[in-house]
Amino acid sequence: MDLTILLTKAIIILVIFGITLLIATYSTYAERKVAAFLQDRLGPNRAGPFGLLQPIADAGKMFFKEDFIPAQANKWLFILGPCLAMLTALMASAVIPFGDSIRFGQYEIPVQGIEINIGMLYIFGVVSLGVYGVMVGGWASNNKFSLLGAIRAASQNISYEVALGMSIIAVLMMTGSLSLRAIVEQQATTGFFGWNVFTQPVGFIIFLVCAFAECNRTPFDLPECETELIGGYHTEYSSMKLGFYLFAEYINMFVSSAVISSLYFGGYHFPFAAQAHDALVNALGANTGHNVATALGTVVFFSKIFFFIFFFMWVRWTVPRFRYDQLMNLGWKSLIPLAMLNVVITGAGLLFNFNYATWIVVIVAVLMIVVSSARAPKGAVAVQRT
Amino acid sequence: MNELLTHFKQISATGYLFWGLALITVLSAIVVVTARNPIHSVLALIGTFFCLSGHYVLLNAQFLAAVNIIVYAGAIMVLFLFTIMFLNMRKDDEEAKTTTAKIAAVIVGGTLLVLMLGIFKAAQVGTYNPTTFDNKTGLVENLGMQLYGEYLLPFELASILFLVAMVGAVMLGKREAGDRHF
Amino acid sequence: MQLTNRSKQVSNKEMTLAEKMYLPAILQGLGITISHFFKKKPTIQYPEVKRYLGPIFRGHHVLKRDEQGRERCTACGLCAVACPAEAISMVAAERVKGEEGLYREEKYAAVYEINMLRCIFCGLCEEACPKQAVYLRHDRIVPVFTERDNIVYGKDKLVEKMDDRYVRNNPSVQATPTEPSLSRSVG
Numbered sequence: 190m191d192l193t194i195l196l197t198k199a200i201i202i203l204v205i206f207g208i209t210l211l212i213a214t215y216s217t218y219a220e221r222k223v224a225a226f227l228q229d230r231l232g233p234n235r236a237g238p239f240g241l242l243q244p245i246a247d248a249g250k251m252f253f254k255e256d257f258i259p260a261q262a263n264k265w266l267f268i269l270g271p272c273l274a275m276l277t278a279l280m281a282s283a284v285i286p287f288g289d290s291i292r293f294g295q296y297e298i299p300v301q302g303i304e305i306n307i308g309m310l311y312i313f314g315v316v317s318l319g320v321y322g323v324m325v326g327g328w329a330s331n332n333k334f335s336l337l338g339a340i341r342a343a344s345q346n347i348s349y350e351v352a353l354g355m356s357i358i359a360v361l362m363m364t365g366s367l368s369l370r371a372i373v374e375q376q377a378t379t380g381f382f383g384w385n386v387f388t389q390p391v392g393f394i395i396f397l398v399c400a401f402a403e404c405n406r407t408p409f410d411l412p413e414c415e416t417e418l419i420g421g422y423h424t425e426y427s428s429m430k431l432g433f434y435l436f437a438e439y440i441n442m443f444v445s446s447a448v449i450s451s452l453y454f455g456g457y458h459f460p461f462a463a464q465a466h467d468a469l470v471n472a473l474g475a476n477t478g479h480n481v482a483t484a485l486g487t488v489v490f491f492s493k494i495f496f497f498i499f500f501f502m503w504v505r506w507t508v509p510r511f512r513y514d515q516l517m518n519l520g521w522k523s524l525i526p527l528a529m530l531n532v533v534i535t536g537a538g539l540l541f542n543f544n545y546a547t548w549i550v551v552i553v554a555v556l557m558i559v560v561s562s563a564r565a566p567k568g569a570v571a572v573q574r575t
Numbered sequence: 576m577n578e579l580l581t582h583f584k585q586i587s588a589t590g591y592l593f594w595g596l597a598l599i600t601v602l603s604a605i606v607v608v609t610a611r612n613p614i615h616s617v618l619a620l621i622g623t624f625f626c627l628s629g630h631y632v633l634l635n636a637q638f639l640a641a642v643n644i645i646v647y648a649g650a651i652m653v654l655f656l657f658t659i660m661f662l663n664m665r666k667d668d669e670e671a672k673t674t675t676a677k678i679a680a681v682i683v684g685g686t687l688l689v690l691m692l693g694i695f696k697a698a699q700v701g702t703y704n705p706t707t708f709d710n711k712t713g714l715v716e717n718l719g720m721q722l723y724g725e726y727l728l729p730f731e732l733a734s735i736l737f738l739v740a741m742v743g744a745v746m747l748g749k750r751e752a753g754d755r756h757f
Numbered sequence: 758m759q760l761t762n763r764s765k766q767v768s769n770k771e772m773t774l775a776e777k778m779y780l781p782a783i784l785q786g787l788g789i790t791i792s793h794f795f796k797k798k799p800t801i802q803y804p805e806v807k808r809y810l811g812p813i814f815r816g817h818h819v820l821k822r823d824e825q826g827r828e829r830c831t832a833c834g835l836c837a838v839a840c841p842a843e844a845i846s847m848v849a850a851e852r853v854k855g856e857e858g859l860y861r862e863e864k865y866a867a868v869y870e871i872n873m874l875r876c877i878f879c880g881l882c883e884e885a886c887p888k889q890a891v892y893l894r895h896d897r898i899v900p901v902f903t904e905r906d907n908i909v910y911g912k913d914k915l916v917e918k919m920d921d922r923y924v925r926n927n928p929s930v931q932a933t934p935t936e937p938s939l940s941r942s943v944g
């Protein structure tokens with residue numbers, strides 16, 4: 190490989206790494222701000238203008254707290270836990286295509302850590318490893334509540350991974366490739382209404398729900414359910430080890446937002462992207478125009494990501510936590526059959542070259558809702574027994 | 576020894592990668608059987624799977640590597656860990672080492688060893704023809720074509736096997752009318 | 758008995774399909790929360806903006822002087838007896854000739870101390886005082902302590918300064934009389 194390309198790749202990887210960390214840092218700030226605004230409060234506004242230095246203050250606090258390891262804990266595994274959580278969280282962003290490509294001279298370098306033809310499987314693998322950090326940490330703490338939290342995390346992640354994989358299969362069937370870049374490009378060729386969110390509405394909803402569950406975000410944050418498990422798997426953690434766990438959650442959120450945007454919302458593609466690209470190339474010359482167009486696409490991609498991060502927070506401060514049996518019922522009895530149905534209908538649609546086949550599921554569901562609520566007894570509220 | 580040295584002088588970066596990976600694989604595999612703490616065993620086993628995936632990548636079989644990690648490291652080992660975490664290992668430690676258990680272990684292990692040796696002696700290492708060799712066989716498209724073309728029947732039979740296993744598991748796990756609720 | 762008319766009857770009727778699907782209800786909830794996102798926030802930025810706490814707020818103690826500037830307290834000890842937290846202690850002394858301009862009664866408090874760490878700001882001392890000598894100001898709070906020897910307030914901190922006299926019912930006060938300048942008697 191050419192040294193220049195190697196160097197550019199290294200820079201891109203470092204930049205992606207830095208951006209991931211930066212976004213995760215400011216997600217903690219955004220989370221508190223969004224929570225505050227949704228609850229008619231103002232949120233942090235003392236550290237720096239608008240409280241913008243709050244994450245740095247928090248990090249400083251985390252670093253200077255006592256790093257405590259319980260006497261009965263398994264010391265090395267206790268340390269390994271947060272490291273694993275952080276590692277797996279950071280690994281996933283390597284294959285996400287953040288933009289088209291940068292051209293200089295004769296080189297054309299895609300704005301992406303690495304382009305592999307099994308990008309989706311890679312992300313899937315990394316996500317499935319994410320649970321180890323939680324499990325190892327929870328077990329090593331040698332604490333009932335931590336262990337219960339870890340076990341909940343494990344069973345929840347395994348359960349929802351199945352539905353997650355199934356919902357992606359429908360998208361893969363439409364694209365015929367496992368590469369994220371190919372998926373984005375395919376959506377770019379079919380235009381705005383070719384975005385997978387329009388061709389795969391059911392798959393999108395399933396994927397979204399599973400993404401929430403995989404990130405352990407409310408309403409699926411049972412592993413750290415305070416009311417039952419104190420802090421769940423991170424009960425015994427303090428200082429920056431705790432910080433790593435919390436940080437990993439935000440990185441996971443960023444990665445899932447990025448994956449959702451590129452799988453279902455066209456990634457760095459936006460309506461009239463091709464026209465904008467042509468206009469820019471005409472105006473600024475082949476290379477500069479192309480690079481500016483790429484930058485535009487990247488900005489669009491990041492705004493999609495930010496919207497989904499906001500959405501994650503919005504849902505967190507709206508929906509209460511599920512009960513454990515509700516969680517399992519939803520995963521195994523609703524989402525997985527629905528995902529299978531989705532795959533079958535998509536396949537049938539592809540057979541007849543009809544991309545919008547899964548809307549049938551949506552239409553049927555809406556019809557059933559209308560019928561069932563029409564037949565439901567109106568205003569019949571049973572008097573409470575005293 | 577000299578032979579080995581000259582070999583190491585000749586091989587490329589990929590070769591070093593292979594040897595490094597192989598070393599780690601064997602080491603973590605040894606840890607799997609020697610570790611006293613089952614959790615450490617499981618973690619070492621996960622490490623072994625990772626190294627195996629690395630080998631798959633070196634063989635240009637990325638799909639297999641990813642699936643190996645998703646299925647084995649990501650799901651099956653999680654379940655292993657899950658089960659072992661429930662055991663109270665401090666108590667079990669002593670019970671597990673009765674004489675009968677030791678003898679049984681030796682017999683089973685010995686049989687396996689003999690079997691393996693026999694197989695390795697009898698088996699022929701496959702060769703390949705460099706002119707017709709296609710290094711893209713392991714990639715997902717080609718693998719899919721092979722699985723759904725030439726090997727369709729075994730593939731479907733395997734899926735039926737899984738279905739049967741799944742139904743069996745559900746049957747075992749199902750609570751009958753009069754069963755005790757745990 | 759109903760306390761408010763906002764209570765709802767709980768019913769265990771079977772859920773309709775729409776309710777079982779969660780999604781419509783979740784969308785509704787998202788709508789409610791996002792509407793709050795854009796609402797005006799009722800927060801008052803405390804140290805910069807202070808709220809008027811009303812004329813009956815019980816804050817910093819003050820030992821009043823009368824119109825001629827004489828201390829009103831006669832060291833009767835009724836406030837100390839009334840105090841549920843036993844925060845007040847005092848040492849009485851007899852007024853000697855020439856001190857008539859300083860003390861109103863023949864007996865006065867040579868030492869008058871309130872332990873602010875014990876005080877619960879109940880205002881019973883104010884109620885008990887027969888001489889209208891001790892009051893809890895409504896316009897000033899006892900600041901946070903950082904040193905141990907700042908806890909017990911002596912006469913130096915309690916007795917009213919002549920240039921900073923305290924009037925409770927100041928009709929000209931409109932907004933935030935926690936600023937001392939606003940509650941000084943006008944004229």
Ligand code: SF4
Nearest residue numbers: 840876877879880882
């Ligand atoms: S306010 Fe209450 S507690 Fe404080 S000194 Fe007066 S009587 Fe005692």
Ligand code: SF4
Nearest residue numbers: 830831833834836886
């Ligand atoms: S403040 Fe009032 S009650 Fe207390 S000692 Fe003085 S005169 Fe008596």
